Structure formats: structure tokens, C-alpha cells
Amino acid sequence: MERALYGEGGFYRRGERPAEHFRTSVHASPRFAGAVARLLAEVDDALGNPARLDLVDVGAGSGRLLAHVLEAADPALAARLAPVAVEIAxxxxxxxxxxxxxxxxxxxxxxLVIANEWLDNVPLDVVEQTPAGPRTLLVDPATGAERPGPEPSAAELAWLERWWPLREPGDRAELGAPRCAAWAAVIGRLERGVAVAIDYAHERAARPVYGTLTGYRDGATVPAVPDGSCDVTAHVALDACATAGExxxxxxxxxxxxxxxxxxxGLSGARPPLDLAHRDPRGYLAALCAAGEDAELTDPAGLGGFGWLVQAAGVPLPAQISTSRP
Known part of the structure; x- marks a missing residue:
């Protein structure tokens, strides 16, 4: 998975743009960046409006999120902003x-640190329960053919037992320790502020029995063959990452x-009042388009079902988010 995504000739090393292969919140609507700009303003106030305010986008892809936040932010805040894109492409x-x-x-x-659909591309191993116990799966990088390999290490077995216990032969788990370490590295660099990880996620009480590893190419799911031709991804155990962040x-x-x-x-998805169509037809159409974009971003069966892991260091959790629990 490491080589397929980030090695020489790997999927992301080639400069592939996520929007060409799958739809993200950033590409669905600039209103997502507007929401991030409002979150950034709250973090700025909590920090006392410092002379320099960092905004870090981890796994920045095309850099579109930062560009849209710069457009949406208050000019006085934008003048103090130090935007950083972390991206190997x-x-x-x-x-x-x-x-x-x-x-x-x-x-x-x-x-503020934003990691939107980054952790799902942090490489990991897949483990399958066999009659002889858990075994790490080995994969032919050309065909995707799998076979059982060695027993996981003691540290990996400990992670499995705590976060993704396997019970029956055939059950699979994705070893999320590398994602925990990656997120801990983000929090370890956060002197004061807020970090947000946004991703497909699951919790310990409801892990998928057969895992979530899959591939994406040209807008469609494909077998997760690690040959560099597709995005190889797996959902994130955000609860485990939260503990690592703490x-x-x-x-x-x-x-x-x-x-x-x-x-x-502020993205309610509420339709504008019908009488606005008579008083201000253009305003009504704009409000209707905004409501439709909000609805896509908050659809619980789609982008709205993503998990958000929000962690703070030296400041309170953002009130706009912490008062809006699911």
C-alpha cells in the first residue's frame, strides 16, 4: 500500500487529483471551505488573535481548500494567516x-489543522482470523491475490485486542496503529489550537466484520490492487486515533x-422561503443552490456521515461544533 500510493510511480506521486477519482467535500462545494473559515475565526478568537495564525491542510491534494478559505476569511484575519499545504504531490x-x-x-x-480524507490513505496492514489465530495478509502487487502470512507482532496484537478484536475465522481487521501514530504526530506539533480529522470512520462497537479496504479510480470503486493504478483506502478507527491524540x-x-x-x-440546508422567489428571484435561486449544496455536505448517507475527530490543545473545543453533537 505504501509503494502503491507514495512510491516511485505511485498513485499520489504521479500528482493524481482526488476530484478526478472520487468526490470530496472540498470539491462538492466552496461552502465547505466557508464553514472551515468560520471555524478558523473561532480558533483565532480563542487564541487571542495572534499576529500569525497557522492554517495547515494535511493531505492538501490540489490545494483547493486553502484557496477557498483564503477567499472566504475576513480580510483582517486573512492578512495574518500563514496557510500551509502538506502534500507529497x-x-x-x-x-x-x-x-x-x-x-x-x-x-x-x-x-487550525485540517486533515480531510488524509488518514484513510495512511498505509496499513490487513489481518485475518484463521483457525491458527490472526495472520497478516500478504498481497501480490500485480494481481491483488492474497494469502495468509506471519502472525502480527505483539504490539499489533495488543492494538487489535483493544480496538478491533477478531472472533471468528474469516473476520478481518485493518491495523490502525499507523494512523494513530500519524495523528499523534499532528497533535504533537500543535502548540495551541485545534486539529480536525475528517474521514470515513467506524467505532469499536461496530467495526465492519470483513474490513473496508477498497480502491477508487475514475469515479468508481475497483478492487484494491496495490499496483499504483488506483487509490487504495480504508476507513479510519477515529476512536483509536483520539486516544493517541490525547x-x-x-x-x-x-x-x-x-x-x-x-x-x-451554519450549513443548515434549509430551503429559502417561497415568497423570496417573488421579491428577489436571483436571491432565491442563489439561496436554493446553497441549500442544495448544504444538503449534499450534510447528507447522513453520504458526506454528512463522515466522522469528525476534533481535538484542542491550550484552547477550548470550538463551541460551534461542540454544541452540535449528533
Whole structure:
């Protein structure tokens, strides 16, 4: 999975743009960036409006989220903003000059970190329960053919027992320890502020029995063959990442849904009053389009069903989100 995504000739090393293969909140509507801008403003106030405010987009892809947040933010705030895109793919030519592009995390962050659909692409191993116990699956990178391999390490078995216990032969789990470590690295760099991980997620009480590993290419799901031709992804155990973040220094944690979070940030999806169509037809049409985009972003069967892991260090949890629990 590491080689298929990030190795020489890997899916993301080639500069593939996510919008060409799957729909994300960032590409669904700029209103998502508007909600992030409102969250950023609350974090800014909690920090006391510092002279420099960091905004870090981890797994930035095309850089579109940062570009849209810069457009949506209050000009006075935008003037103090230090936007950073963390992305191994080459910098696209249309990214605003204000955005710093780098392949690794900054050493220290005071502000807001957004990791939208990043953790699901942090490589991991898959384990299957066999009559002889858990075994790590080995995969032919050319065909995707699988066979049982060695027993997981003691640390991996401990992670499984705590976060994704396997019971019956054939049950599968995705070893999420690398995602926990990746998220802990983000929180460890957060001196003061808020970090948000947004992803397909599941919780310990309802892990999928056969796992979630899949591939995406050209807008369709495909077999997760790790040959570099497709995005290989798996849902995230955000509850395990939350514990890792707390160990790394997070003071407060909230696990919620995108639907609840975005509604707290002002995306209600409510249709405009019909009489507006007579008084201001253009205004009505614009409000109707906005309601439709809000509805897509908060649809519990789609993007609204994403998990949000919100963790704070040195500041309270954002009230706009923490008062909007699912």
C-alpha cells in the first residue's frame, strides 16, 4: 500500500487529483471551505488573535481548500494567516502564492489543522482470523491475490485486542496503529489550537466484520490492487486515533459527524422561503443552490456521515461544533 500510493510511480506521486477519482467535500462545494473559515475565526478568537495564525491542510491534494478559505476569511484575519499545504504531490500551478507547499508536517502549529480524507490513505496492514489465530495478509502487487502470512507482532496484537478484536475465522481487521501514530504526530506539533480529522470512520462497537479496504479510480470503486493504478483506502478507527491524540498532548476531544459539525458551523440546508422567489428571484435561486449544496455536505448517507475527530490543545473545543453533537 505504501509503494502503491507514495512510491516511485505511485498513485499520489504521479500528482493524481482526488476530484478526478472520487468526490470530496472540498470539491462538492466552496461552502465547505466557508464553514472551515468560520471555524478558523473561532480558533483565532480563542487564541487571542495572534499576529500569525497557522492554517495547515494535511493531505492538501490540489490545494483547493486553502484557496477557498483564503477567499472566504475576513480580510483582517486573512492578512495574518500563514496557510500551509502538506502534500507529497507536486504543487499545482493555480495554488495561491500565499500558500506554503511542503511534503512534511511543520515543526510547530498555532492555529487550525485540517486533515480531510488524509488518514484513510495512511498505509496499513490487513489481518485475518484463521483457525491458527490472526495472520497478516500478504498481497501480490500485480494481481491483488492474497494469502495468509506471519502472525502480527505483539504490539499489533495488543492494538487489535483493544480496538478491533477478531472472533471468528474469516473476520478481518485493518491495523490502525499507523494512523494513530500519524495523528499523534499532528497533535504533537500543535502548540495551541485545534486539529480536525475528517474521514470515513467506524467505532469499536461496530467495526465492519470483513474490513473496508477498497480502491477508487475514475469515479468508481475497483478492487484494491496495490499496483499504483488506483487509490487504495480504508476507513479510519477515529476512536483509536483520539486516544493517541490525547497521549500526544490534546486537552479536549470531540467525536462527532460531519452533519452535526457543519450544521453547527451554519450549513443548515434549509430551503429559502417561497415568497423570496417573488421579491428577489436571483436571491432565491442563489439561496436554493446553497441549500442544495448544504444538503449534499450534510447528507447522513453520504458526506454528512463522515466522522469528525476534533481535538484542542491550550484552547477550548470550538463551541460551534461542540454544541452540535449528533
Amino acid at each position: 507536486p504543487r499545482p500551478p493555480d495554488v495561491p502564492a500565499a500558500v506554503r507547499w511542503r511534503a512534511d508536517l511543520p515543526e510547530a502549529v498555532t492555529g 497521549r500526544a498532548g490534546a486537552d479536549a476531544t470531540l467525536l462527532t459527524t460531519q452533519r452535526a459539525a457543519l450544521r453547527g458551523l
